[in-house]
Amino acid sequence: MSLQGKTALVTGGSRGIGAAIAKRLAADGAAVAITYSGNKAAADATVSAIKSAGGTAFAFQADAADPASQRAGVEQAAAALGAIDILVHNAGVAEFSAVADDTDETFDRQFGVNVKGLHVGTRAALPHLSDGGRIILIGSVSGELAFPATAVYSATKAAVAALARGWAKDLASRNILVNTVQPGPINTDMNPADGEFAQQMIGFIPLGRYGKVEEIAGAVSFLAGPDASYITGTTLNVDGGAAA
Incomplete structure (x- = not known):
């Protein structure tokens, strides 16, 4: 119960990695709010x-x-929790295509959610x-x-x-610690370990397997907890050695 008495907001927390993070933080003692884009049934199941x-x-x-929707979700979560001690930005999208097949729409959508949405949500929080x-x-x-057809997502x-x-430097005066967890291939319903490209991906992973959502949640729990009190501005790869 290392997070007893803490509050946490997990964006994109209805399923997969986000749901695992929400459940782990709650198991560690935190009161948790999640946001979801459209899958209310999955969000309700996580809650x-x-x-x-x-x-x-x-x-x-x-x-x-949607910046207005993102801000509203953060405000609702903060009101329900009373304050936010831990903010986990998990919401994201991925669309894979080679540069010749990219469109303005796919570029804008990925940067809109993965970067601007994260920026808007952090400022609101x-x-x-x-x-x-x-x-x-x-x-x-x-x-x-670098993988084929992933340039925009990777960017x-x-x-x-x-x-x-x-942000780690911007917020150091408030002792707010900011870190990134970088998953490798993780077994989810959107990227199953027995999916079409799984065997190709496993070839890049020294440990020879996909990761589990619980392994990402464990890394987040560590960074949210007291043992990570001198860690900020870093990235933690949870990838079976793929980026080593």
Whole structure:
């Protein structure tokens, strides 16, 4: 219960990595709010699972691609929680195509959610974020590695890590620690370990397997907890060695 008495907001927390993070932070003692874009049933299931385990949880609809909606979701979460001690930005989108097939729309959508949505949400949360709080951004090892047809997505995740490094300096005077967790291939319903490209991806991973959502949640829990009190402005790769 290392987070007993803390509050946490997890954007994009209805399923996959986001849901695992929300559940882990709640298991560690935090009261948790999640936002979701459109899948209310999945968000309700995550909240129900946390409450069934004895935790406190709320869910609010917020579209990270829409600044007004993103701000409203943060405000609702802050009102429900009373304050925000831990902000985890997990909401993101990925669209893969080679540069010749990219469009303005796919570029704008990915940067709109993965970078601008994160920027808007952080600014909205700052008045509610406790001094000594934590901001944890979910990036990707794709921000460091080049794969075919992923240039735009990779660029957004490189930007995420850059924002964290800059914000760590901006917010150091408030002792707010800002870090990035960069997952490698993780077994989710959007990227299953038995999916079409899984065997190709596993070839890049020294440990020879996809990661589990719980392994990302564990890294987030560490950065949110007291043992990470002297870590800020860094990236933590949770990728089975893929980016080593």
